[in-house]
Amino acid sequence: MDLHTPHPYWLLKNGLLCEYPALRNTLKVDYLVMGGGITGALTAWYLAQAGIQVAVVDRRHIGMGSTCASTALLQYEIDVPMHQLAKSVGEKDAARSYHLCIHAIDKLELICKKMPLPAGFERKPSVYYASRKADLVGLDQEYAIRKKHGIRVERWDKSDMISAFPAFKAPGALYSPHDGAQVDAYALTHALLQDALKHGAQVFDKTEIVDIRHEKTQVVLHTQHGQSIRAKQLVIAGGYESQEYLTQKVTRLHSTYALVSEPFDGAEIWYRDALIWETARPYLYLRTTPDRRVLVGGRDEPFFSPGKRDRLLAKKTQLLAQDFNKRFPTLAPLLVDFNWAGTFAETADGLPYIGTVRERPRTFFALGFGGNGILFSQIAGEIIRDAAMGKKNPDARIFSFARAKIV
Ligand SMILES: Cc1cc2nc3c(=O)[nH]c(=O)nc-3n(C[C@H](O)[C@H](O)[C@H](O)COP(=O)(O)OP(=O)(O)OC[C@H]3O[C@@H](n4cnc5c(N)ncnc54)[C@H](O)[C@@H]3O)c2cc1C
Numbered sequence: 060m061d062l063h064t065p066h067p068y069w070l071l072k073n074g075l076l077c078e079y080p081a082l083r084n085t086l087k088v089d090y091l092v093m094g095g096g097i098t099g100a101l102t103a104w105y106l107a108q109a110g111i112q113v114a115v116v117d118r119r120h121i122g123m124g125s126t127c128a129s130t131a132l133l134q135y136e137i138d139v140p141m142h143q144l145a146k147s148v149g150e151k152d153a154a155r156s157y158h159l160c161i162h163a164i165d166k167l168e169l170i171c172k173k174m175p176l177p178a179g180f181e182r183k184p185s186v187y188y189a190s191r192k193a194d195l196v197g198l199d200q201e202y203a204i205r206k207k208h209g210i211r212v213e214r215w216d217k218s219d220m221i222s223a224f225p226a227f228k229a230p231g232a233l234y235s236p237h238d239g240a241q242v243d244a245y246a247l248t249h250a251l252l253q254d255a256l257k258h259g260a261q262v263f264d265k266t267e268i269v270d271i272r273h274e275k276t277q278v279v280l281h282t283q284h285g286q287s288i289r290a291k292q293l294v295i296a297g298g299y300e301s302q303e304y305l306t307q308k309v310t311r312l313h314s315t316y317a318l319v320s321e322p323f324d325g326a327e328i329w330y331r332d333a334l335i336w337e338t339a340r341p342y343l344y345l346r347t348t349p350d351r352r353v354l355v356g357g358r359d360e361p362f363f364s365p366g367k368r369d370r371l372l373a374k375k376t377q378l379l380a381q382d383f384n385k386r387f388p389t390l391a392p393l394l395v396d397f398n399w400a401g402t403f404a405e406t407a408d409g410l411p412y413i414g415t416v417r418e419r420p421r422t423f424f425a426l427g428f429g430g431n432g433i434l435f436s437q438i439a440g441e442i443i444r445d446a447a448m449g450k451k452n453p454d455a456r457i458f459s460f461a462r463a464k465i466v
Contacts, residue, residue, distance in 0.1 A: 094296035139409030179243030
């Protein structure tokens with residue numbers, strides 16, 4: 060699958076951060092993680108930390124799937140607002156999912172502090188603004204349910220918005236001063252795998268799994284060059300390409316667009332350099348980068364067709380720049396330095412799928428779909444580590460395939 064245009068910003072900025080060999084021999088391992096993106100890296104890191112024997116394989120270079128295209132906002136706010144999520148999964152699980160995302164940000168912060176390479180982690184506040192007056196009803200419902208469940212959020216009215224973001228013309232917003240962050244997902248993936256290597260993990264890229272057989276006591280896999288891998292357990296962390304290993308269709312693929320500007324002067328580009336997004340769907344979102352650039356993303360299209368997706372890139376870049384100029388006239392015109400398009404997957408309820416399916420014994424899926432993919436990857440890493448250690452994780456149920464809805 061063609062996951063993105065060739066030059067996402069993080070790939071250009073970081074280049075080949077670390078190199079890994081292709082698998083050249085047969086391999087026997089307790090846990091095999093198929094996929095070396097942020098999900099596979101976090102899972103392998105947690106397993107290696109727990110002293111479990113683990114190997115990672117990826118058909119591409121490490122991190123060059125969706126991870127290098129990620130705009131990497133870390134928001135506890137799931138794409139589906141809590142008051143709506145409560146309708147599909149129940150209020151208790153909706154609130155717990157939001158809290159798990161808050162914990163996931165905290166845990167990623169601690170992990171990033173321990174990493175052997177910098178991963179661009181920065182704490183940021185988050186602003187979720189009402190795109191239209193009509194969205195205020197939903198915004199108030201969202202504020203009420205988040206407050207009820209102890210989330211640290213403020214309800215901003217029109218005048219609060221004007222004093223922070225004068226040109227937005229937004230009638231209100233939810234402001235989360237503490238629970239947001241941003242990261243460089245590609246750098247973090249390499250950092251995690253470098254650290255996992257120190258704890259005994261093995262990492263192979265340019266190694267494609269072309270056949271998987273599930274036996275009673277092991278999973279036997281074959282690579283494109285005919286090597287066999289025997290694993291007691293398999294973790295499928297194949298990102299948006301994982302659907303082919305499932306009989307049930309659980310994801311919908313979209314196309315999405317992002318740009319990064321030339322650097323700005325000054326310490327702060329806008330109000331506290333907050334993460335910004337909105338109630339409209341598809342939503343526009345903005346963040347800054349540690350090298351003082353502006354990142355603008357959105358203008359999604361509801362199709363998966365890499366050719367059609369990429370032909371729209373120039374037009375979408377222009378539209379995203381206009382979106383920015385309208386909201387930040389004092390910073391306009393935005394000078395675009397880099398742009399890219401990517402494929403993006405979402406689930407019917409906005410939650411990821413993490414767990415097992417009957418037709419694939421000895422196999423765990425770690426599928427962090429949606430706008431919070433990275434936080435879901437962090438949650439998956441812990442659930443899989445707990446399962447490997449025979450520890451019951453009470454939250455695993457929330458993300459299991461038992462709730463699967465055909466999309
Ligand atoms: C433009 C864009 C913006 C995004 N913005 C955000 C954001 O702001 N915040 C956020 O949290 N998330 C965001 N996401 C989502 C997030 O980036 C993804 O959830 C995350 O990168 C997925 O990581 P992954 O490791 O699961 O998948 P990937 O990074 O795609 O890794 C999966 C790997 O599996 C490998 N693989 C697949 N099949 C095989 C096989 N048969 N054999 C060997 N290897 C295989 C692939 O080569 C790939 O490298 C965004 C995504 C995009 C595209």
